[in-house]
Amino acid sequence: MSKSLFEKIWEKHIVKTIDGGPSVLYIDKHLIHEVTSPQAFAGLNKRGIKVFRPKQIVATADHNVPTIDQDLPIKEELSRLQVDALIKNCAEYGIELYGLGHPFQGIVHVIGPELGITQPGMTIVCGDSHTSTHGAFGNIAFGIGTSEVEMVMATQCLLQSKPKLMRINVDGTLNKGVVSKDIILYIISLISASGATGYAVEFAGSAIRSLSMEARMTICNMSIEMGARCGMIAPDETTFNYMKGRLFAPKENEWNEKVSYWKTLFSDDDAIFDKEININAADIEPMITYGTNPGMGIGISKHIPALNEITEKEKPYFEKSLHYMDLQPGANIIGKKVDYVFIGSCTNSRIEDLRMVASFVKGKKKADNVQVWVVPGSKQVEKQAIEEGINKIFEEAGFNLRQPGCSACLGMNEDKIPAGKYCISTSNRNFEGRQGPNARTMLASPLTAAAAAITGEVSDVRELL
Amino acid sequence: MSKAINIIQSSVVPLNTENVDTDQIIPARFLKATTRDGFGENLFRDWRYESDGQPKKDFVLNDPTYHGKILVAAKNFGCGSSREHAAWAIKDYGFDVVVSSFFADIFKGNALNNFLLPVTVSDAFLQKIFDAVNKDSSAQIIVNLQAQTITIEATGEQESFDINNYKKTCMLNGYDDIDYLLSINKDIEAFELKHDH
Numbered sequence: 001m002s003k004s005l006f007e008k009i010w011e012k013h014i015v016k017t018i019d020g021g022p023s024v025l026y027i028d029k030h031l032i033h034e035v036t037s038p039q040a041f042a043g044l045n046k047r048g049i050k051v052f053r054p055k056q057i058v059a060t061a062d063h064n065v066p067t068i069d070q071d072l073p074i075k076e077e078l079s080r081l082q083v084d085a086l087i088k089n090c091a092e093y094g095i096e097l098y099g100l101g102h103p104f105q106g107i108v109h110v111i112g113p114e115l116g117i118t119q120p121g122m123t124i125v126c127g128d129s130h131t132s133t134h135g136a137f138g139n140i141a142f143g144i145g146t147s148e149v150e151m152v153m154a155t156q157c158l159l160q161s162k163p164k165l166m167r168i169n170v171d172g173t174l175n176k177g178v179v180s181k182d183i184i185l186y187i188i189s190l191i192s193a194s195g196a197t198g199y200a201v202e203f204a205g206s207a208i209r210s211l212s213m214e215a216r217m218t219i220c221n222m223s224i225e226m227g228a229r230c231g232m233i234a235p236d237e238t239t240f241n242y243m244k245g246r247l248f249a250p251k252e253n254e255w256n257e258k259v260s261y262w263k264t265l266f267s268d269d270d271a272i273f274d275k276e277i278n279i280n281a282a283d284i285e286p287m288i289t290y291g292t293n294p295g296m297g298i299g300i301s302k303h304i305p306a307l308n309e310i311t312e313k314e315k316p317y318f319e320k321s322l323h324y325m326d327l328q329p330g331a332n333i334i335g336k337k338v339d340y341v342f343i344g345s346c347t348n349s350r351i352e353d354l355r356m357v358a359s360f361v362k363g364k365k366k367a368d369n370v371q372v373w374v375v376p377g378s379k380q381v382e383k384q385a386i387e388e389g390i391n392k393i394f395e396e397a398g399f400n401l402r403q404p405g406c407s408a409c410l411g412m413n414e415d416k417i418p419a420g421k422y423c424i425s426t427s428n429r430n431f432e433g434r435q436g437p438n439a440r441t442m443l444a445s446p447l448t449a450a451a452a453a454i455t456g457e458v459s460d461v462r463e464l465l
Numbered sequence: 466m467s468k469a470i471n472i473i474q475s476s477v478v479p480l481n482t483e484n485v486d487t488d489q490i491i492p493a494r495f496l497k498a499t500t501r502d503g504f505g506e507n508l509f510r511d512w513r514y515e516s517d518g519q520p521k522k523d524f525v526l527n528d529p530t531y532h533g534k535i536l537v538a539a540k541n542f543g544c545g546s547s548r549e550h551a552a553w554a555i556k557d558y559g560f561d562v563v564v565s566s567f568f569a570d571i572f573k574g575n576a577l578n579n580f581l582l583p584v585t586v587s588d589a590f591l592q593k594i595f596d597a598v599n600k601d602s603s604a605q606i607i608v609n610l611q612a613q614t615i616t617i618e619a620t621g622e623q624e625s626f627d628i629n630n631y632k633k634t635c636m637l638n639g640y641d642d643i644d645y646l647l648s649i650n651k652d653i654e655a656f657e658l659k660h661d662h
Contacts, residue, residue, distance in 0.1 A: 021631025145549035
């Protein structure tokens, strides 16, 4: 019987299925961080049980770590206590921790792939919704709550109902200045912030196949922003070339065996999807969001929807959003002054993102009215950026290259956008207050963010290339 | 206190806003605790309070007209971050049920794991609840988990809601998933022997 990529992996991980209920799904890898794990450890402690398979868990500190002076003790007391709790818990339960100061530390969804921990065919979970990122390697990866973190720690399993299946095919060639972030912002603007809720989404088509692993990760990362349970892309030579030689990737004979298996991980020709969407890559232009959820995006040359383009039912939410953003219905977005540019987050903080920005800004200077923060996704990305001289390019442009962490994506540490200010951000959420109370976020690609950094306003990067 | 839930009858707090994301329910800067307690204080923090800590008069939680154990919200409730703190905050504030026409997946799972019952109703029924509360702020809603029904007391209008049998049993009896998973430890170990990961 023909099967989809999702079904091939799902079925291999079912321990048993409860009659009329969910299945017991076995989890291969569990990634943890300081914010969503302490209550799970406390739960184990209260029950008097140990971590069942500590070797299948990897920990890092990313969400609330400072992005300057990481060699000094964390100043903010609550953040420090949370990071200290992770250190203590990992030591007590025998879990590998790549904490502050470790050469592998970084955003959990950046370090998994770059260390070769993330592999095709696996089930991967983490107490973070952007766990969908890992699906770029052809696995089932999804975010979970803290009670579920505790379940996986206790039993290496979760109770899950099988989601519906959706495939999104993006075919054709991307236009100049259009990158993977634009593809996913375009898709979400088409199907809305809840358009894939209840579905596992496979991304396919020639435009997806042509993307690097970094670019594929950006797409799967934002699957959750349309509500998807997970996002995934079938592994191929691009995947294997990226993985080969990475620290925890299989070696020698085991590598060959794994690759033969991974090559079977694709959706069969007549696999059945509950929903299928076809997109022409040529229709996509650089994207930007104007509202307060990631579905409120437009092509950069377009105008913000006018009131007569919005249904009566959607009007209250639309008006609330625009009021928060202090933007006018029907207005153009190009030319809007910006105050901050944030290049970072699990969506766009990998070496390729930094290279893309550096090649655009080389020899240019930032506009006086903008502050630019570049936050690499990991210590390894930071190290490589320095080796390649990218740090010098940023310095000459007046960009502030900081140390790895989630940073201004969610404003848990000091990196907050001040109230009322506009930030073009390469992160994943433009929710009210996401980057700081009353901060105004416009999501865009690293290229579009870099363009705004140079001009000081929302700009069409295609005219600057 | 038993965690079990069966019949909840209460007035409701209406929050007629779509796409309420978990950053609104509990902003990230309040996620620094290492226990599960006390998040209710900061429920809807930035909608509920000015930056100086003064309550915003026009936000529904600050309106003494509305109170109760049932929160009623517009579609796509709980989207965004997987933070379970959102479910903890709603439960800690005193709600036992959230009613919406559409829930985000992860939030729904988190709610169920904390004995906060998510009840999905049709758009039309959701509107009827909002209308009933508009007419009478103390309008009673009855949620019967055993029967899987939600009823507007004043008009007798009723709708059925879905919940999978396993989760229903858990909610009715106060069981959690960990108890179950621990009980099948032998099956998990047997699975591991034949599973290559």
